[in-house]
Amino acid sequence: MPEGGTPNKMNTCSHCQKQSEKELTMSMDDGQHYCRECAISFGMHTCNSCGKLTKKELIRTSQIYSGCDYCEVCVTESNTRRSLETIPQVYKQCTLENFMRNPGNELAISRAAELIKRTNHFYLFGPPGVGKTHLAVGILKKMVVVGKIARFKFVGIQDLLTDCRRASKGLDDENADDLIDKAIQFPGYLLLDDIGTEKVTDFVQEKLYRLVDGRYSSQTGMIITSNLNLAELSRRLGERIASRVGSGLVAEITGDDFRLKHHYESEPSIKTSEVEEPDYTAKTVN
Numbered sequence: 001m002p003e004g005g006t007p008n009k010m011n012t013c014s015h016c017q018k019q020s021e022k023e024l025t026m027s028m029d030d031g032q033h034y035c036r037e038c039a040i041s042f043g044m045h046t047c048n049s050c051g052k053l054t055k056k057e058l059i060r061t062s063q064i065y066s067g068c069d070y071c072e073v074c075v076t077e078s079n080t081r082r083s084l085e086t087i088p089q090v091y092k093q094c095t096l097e098n099f100m101r102n103p104g105n106e107l108a109i110s111r112a113a114e115l116i117k118r119t120n121h122f123y124l125f126g127p128p129g130v131g132k133t134h135l136a137v138g139i140l141k142k143m144v145v146v147g148k149i150a151r152f153k154f155v156g157i158q159d160l161l162t163d164c165r166r167a168s169k170g171l172d173d174e175n176a177d178d179l180i181d182k183a184i185q186f187p188g189y190l191l192l193d194d195i196g197t198e199k200v201t202d203f204v205q206e207k208l209y210r211l212v213d214g215r216y217s218s219q220t221g222m223i224i225t226s227n228l229n230l231a232e233l234s235r236r237l238g239e240r241i242a243s244r245v246g247s248g249l250v251a252e253i254t255g256d257d258f259r260l261k262h263h264y265e266s267e268p269s270i271k272t273s274e275v276e277e278p279d280y281t282a283k284t285v286n
């Protein structure tokens with residue numbers, strides 16, 4: 001939208017007012033269009049993705065095309081898109097806003113909002129089908145929207161363990177510990193979905209402990225969902241994992257299995273109990 005009337009397809013620079021047939025470039029800082037000379041004299045940079053001008057520092061990253069400079073908006077969009085891509089189809093549409101809407105779950109949604117502000121580690125448990133994964137996905141999407149985190153990744157525990165077993169049989173280039181380390185080092189929040197339903201073996205226990213411990217030790221964000229409460233988790237996967245998990249924020253969600261119903265009539269409640277209050281101030285990197 002060039003400023004000023006442009007009868008003969010002439011574009012007017014918002015600063016120097018010179019008219020030109022050349023396309024002017026929009027600044028994302030003020031929405032005005034500037035000529036090349038003015039943009040250079042203002043020290044503006046051009047984003048390599050959207051092509052807009054900005055006086056703000058660009059971010060050098062290889063995540064969009066190559067090692068180029070991009071504006072914050074494009075980097076955020078790219079982060080968001082890549083995060084959303086990790087969500088399985090069945091949960092793609094889940095948000096906090098469409099989480100089991102009924103008058104009885106205002107509390108659950110407001111608790112989730114609280115979680116967004118204050119915690120790095122969150123264990124969400126309850127019976128199958130009450131919406132744990134939906135809530136977790138919704139929280140993560142919201143965290144991205146409010147700018148608390150840049151990226152997240154959905155990791156189904158079953159899938160991860162399957163990959164680890166394959167890797168340990170030499171079917172992949174990477175070994176199982178490489179896969180776990182990659183998850184530990186992921187620069188964003190992890191959603192570890194559905195821990196505790198796998199067949200327990202030494203291998204499973206060791207890999208899961210390595211993962212959970214690694215994330216806790218580095219204070220990198222993580223939401224874990226499970227059908228098991230902490231005592232059950234401890235019996236199943238061992239005390240070490242349960243105590244790690246229990247050192248973050250723990251919440252139970254209850255309610256009828258709404259996956260089996262055509263409409264929501266349950267009134268899920270969410271209870272939070274903080275076993276210990278670790279340092280939540282450590283920020284998720286990148």
Ligand SMILES: [Zn+2]
Pocket residue numbers: 013014015016017018034035036037038039
């Ligand atoms: Zn100009």
Ligand SMILES: [Zn+2]
Pocket residue numbers: 047048049050051052070071072073074075
């Ligand atoms: Zn851009």
